[in-house]
Structures are given as structure tokens and as C-alpha cells.
Amino acid sequence: MSDDDVRPAQPAPAAGEEVVRLVDLKRRFGETPALEGVSLTVRKGEILGIIGRSGAGKSTLIRCLNGLERPDSGEVHVEGREISRLSEGELQPLRRRIGMIFQHFNLLSAKTVEDNVALPLKIEGRPKAERRARAAELLELVGLSAKAKAYPSSLSGGQKQRVGIARALAAGPALLLSDEATSALDPETTRSILALLKDINQRFGLTILLITHEMEVIRSIADRVAVIDAGRIVEEGPVWSVFSDPQSEITQSLLGGIRPQLPAAIAERLSPVPGREAILRVDVAGDAARRPLLAELGAAVPGRFRLIHGGIDHVQGEPIGSLFLGIAAKDGQVAKSLDFLTARGARAKVLGYV
Structure with a gap:
């Protein structure tokens, strides 16, 4: 299979063009603030890691990005279109441009691996032959061609996540969202999944936004990192720069496990x-x-x-x-x-x- 076999379903933005732009995003749940004025830009072909502790606002941020959560104020732009006020019907075609991989895989246990991968295309109403061909291409990409007829229960955690990645790519997204995609995996499997994501990013120029609480994930594959704390971005920059000179206390704490410490x-x-x-x-x-x-x-x-x-x-x-x-x-x-x-x-x- 050539690199051209796994290509975006629609024309992608030019190199360096914004794929995501968040402007002063705010969201509260009752009296509890989840996002307090988040502004971020993610450009085509970039891997941006968003890191923070539990409760920092990461999950709310990613739900605003895929339209599952409506911000109280601010703007969410995806491929140049402001989506935060779109109706559910208007959101549907845009969601096809956003692939999603999850911490706990979210595979359908009653469907085969092949059918799980093809599910987004079935929802779109694509012909069966097209769905099967696309699923075969993607399973080859993630190294699971031999598992096409297997069911999720027979797979390891790493294999399930590879199926999840293949499914996220099925509709040819412009943006891949990864929500703690490796936190349920052992270290060796985590490294293999991160290597796969990096390969996909480099081969196809796919933009990836990683949500994680693990600095090692950021260090492995991200180009840029944004640190979120109490609903605010407290630090942002190239990974090597932030790692070498963390400015905020939260960043210093998150880096504590991988930076040398005084004995x-x-x-x-x-x-x-x-x-x-x-x-x-x-x-x-x-x-x-x-x-x-x-x-x-x-x-x-x-x-x-x-x-x-x-x-x-x-x-x-x-x-x-x-x-x-x-x-x-x-x-x-x-x-x-x-x-x-x-x-x-x-x-x-x-x-x-x-």
C-alpha cells in the first residue's frame, strides 16, 4: 500500500495553515469554571500536546473541539469555520473531519475488527465495497490485516487501540484528537502506539492534538506543548524549550518525574x-x-x-x-x-x- 492510499477524503489546508483556532474559550458547570479563557492555535501537520492534571479542563476542551460541548463564550474554529454555534445537523459533516481515539478504545464488541473500522463510513452511507476496501487499507496501515475478521475480545489492549486509530482515520480527517489514548497501556505498548501516531503524522501530514497527563507522551512525539491548569493555559511553546526551562510551578511539577532531581x-x-x-x-x-x-x-x-x-x-x-x-x-x-x-x-x- 502506498502513502497515497490513505489520504484525506477532502482537500486539506495548505502547509502552515490553521486547522484549529480557539479564542478566549470559557465554560462553566454551575459555579465551577472548567475553561477560563483558553486561546490556542494548531497548524496543519503539527502535533500539539495539551497536558494537565485531572480536573484541569482537558476533557472539556476536547469536547468543545468536537462539538459535544458548547462553550459559554469564545470561539472554536476548525478549518476556518466557527463551529461553536452550529446546529447538530450542521456539525455532522464537520465531525467527519475530526477523528477521535479514546483511552478505553470504545470498540463495539459485537462487530468484527473490520466492521469497527468501517463504522464511520457506514454511518455516512458509503457502499459496502468501498467500506471494506477502506478498512483493509487502514488495517494494513496499523499492522492488523490478519485480524480483520476477529472480534475485539480476542485482541490485546495495544491491538484494540490500533483498531481505534484505524477507525478514527476512516473518513479521512483533517484533525485527529487523542484523549489519553495510551494511559491504559503498558510502557512498551505505549511506545509502539506513539510511534504509529508519529508515523501517520509524518507520512500524511495529519494534524494531531494529544490530551494527556503524561509528560513522557509529550516528549516522545509532540512538536509543541500547552500546559493547562484550572482551566487556563499557563505555559506554551516548543517541547524542547518548555522542558529545558519550565516557567510555571505546575509544569515543573509535571516534569519532576523525567527531569533530573537532586538526590x-x-x-x-x-x-x-x-x-x-x-x-x-x-x-x-x-x-x-x-x-x-x-x-x-x-x-x-x-x-x-x-x-x-x-x-x-x-x-x-x-x-x-x-x-x-x-x-x-x-x-x-x-x-x-x-x-x-x-x-x-x-x-x-x-x-x-x-
Whole structure:
């Protein structure tokens, strides 16, 4: 099967064109605010990850995007059309441009894999032969051709989600919404599903919006990330930039599990009172992460220092890292080290003393 076999059913927007634009979106449930003025843009071919804790507003946001929830105010534009005030009948053709994959798969147990994939086309009234041909193409794409006649009960979780992805692609959508699609899967299966989504994005230029509470999902495949908290977007930017220098407390907390942290045995001993040794956190990205920073520091600032913990990672091809250094707190060495590191593009601060 060639890449052309799985193509959008309608002309897609030009490269770089907006597929989604949200403008000051607000939604309350009684006295409880769910969205408090969310504005976002998603462009063609982009993978945008929206991350936040439970109750942050992620589910309400995605329901406003597919027309299942009406915002109290604000605008929802999909492929240039404002949809938030459309009637149910007017929404139906637009929903075909939006594919949806779910956390718990939402497959029909009484239908075969093939019939599950073809269901959106059956609802549209497409001929049976066309439905079967399309289902065969998509099952080949997701690696499940041999399971066409099987029923969902015989499939593993990862296979069920592949069926869900194939079904979401059936009508040739311009936008794929993923609502916690990997949170019910084990780590190995999660990696395979994310790799499939990335492949689909790259081969067909399909725009994907991921809703998740897992930073590892964002790091694996997203181009850009938006952090939502209490119904507001509190931080947004390229994934490597946000990961290397998180600004909000919620982002720092969500990143806590995948960014290097000071070992607990040292963190418990930290004191704000100057002592023998200052403990520094040094965050680097881009050019600052490419240079031999520690060797340069040792040559430029006389005195003793030690590397306690940390390392360099790569996100979207950009090196980012966090290092924890112990610096002898005498002869101005700490201040000189901070000045040196800052001058070379690193972000350095004293965490305390031991």
C-alpha cells in the first residue's frame, strides 16, 4: 500500500495553515469554571500536546473541539469555520473531519475488527465495497490485516487501540484528537502506539492534538506543548524549550518525574545557611548544552567543585540537561561560578548548602 492510499477524503489546508483556532474559550458547570479563557492555535501537520492534571479542563476542551460541548463564550474554529454555534445537523459533516481515539478504545464488541473500522463510513452511507476496501487499507496501515475478521475480545489492549486509530482515520480527517489514548497501556505498548501516531503524522501530514497527563507522551512525539491548569493555559511553546526551562510551578511539577532531581540524601541535608559547600542546579539547552561547560568552568574558576548528579538528554533533536554541582563555598568561588555559567547561556542557582 502506498502513502497515497490513505489520504484525506477532502482537500486539506495548505502547509502552515490553521486547522484549529480557539479564542478566549470559557465554560462553566454551575459555579465551577472548567475553561477560563483558553486561546490556542494548531497548524496543519503539527502535533500539539495539551497536558494537565485531572480536573484541569482537558476533557472539556476536547469536547468543545468536537462539538459535544458548547462553550459559554469564545470561539472554536476548525478549518476556518466557527463551529461553536452550529446546529447538530450542521456539525455532522464537520465531525467527519475530526477523528477521535479514546483511552478505553470504545470498540463495539459485537462487530468484527473490520466492521469497527468501517463504522464511520457506514454511518455516512458509503457502499459496502468501498467500506471494506477502506478498512483493509487502514488495517494494513496499523499492522492488523490478519485480524480483520476477529472480534475485539480476542485482541490485546495495544491491538484494540490500533483498531481505534484505524477507525478514527476512516473518513479521512483533517484533525485527529487523542484523549489519553495510551494511559491504559503498558510502557512498551505505549511506545509502539506513539510511534504509529508519529508515523501517520509524518507520512500524511495529519494534524494531531494529544490530551494527556503524561509528560513522557509529550516528549516522545509532540512538536509543541500547552500546559493547562484550572482551566487556563499557563505555559506554551516548543517541547524542547518548555522542558529545558519550565516557567510555571505546575509544569515543573509535571516534569519532576523525567527531569533530573537532586538526590534525596543531599536534598534532606540542604540548609539556607552558608556552609562548606554550595549546591548548584545548572540547567542548559541548545548551544550551552553542546559545549564542554564543566571543563571550561574548571579552567576558568580556580577551586574545588564536583558533579553530584545530572545529565544531557535530547528532545526534538535539541540537547537539554540539568546538572547538580557542589562548589566549595570560599574565596568567592560560588559567585564566580554563577557569573561564568550565566555568561555562557546556562541557568544556574544555589539550592542551598551542606
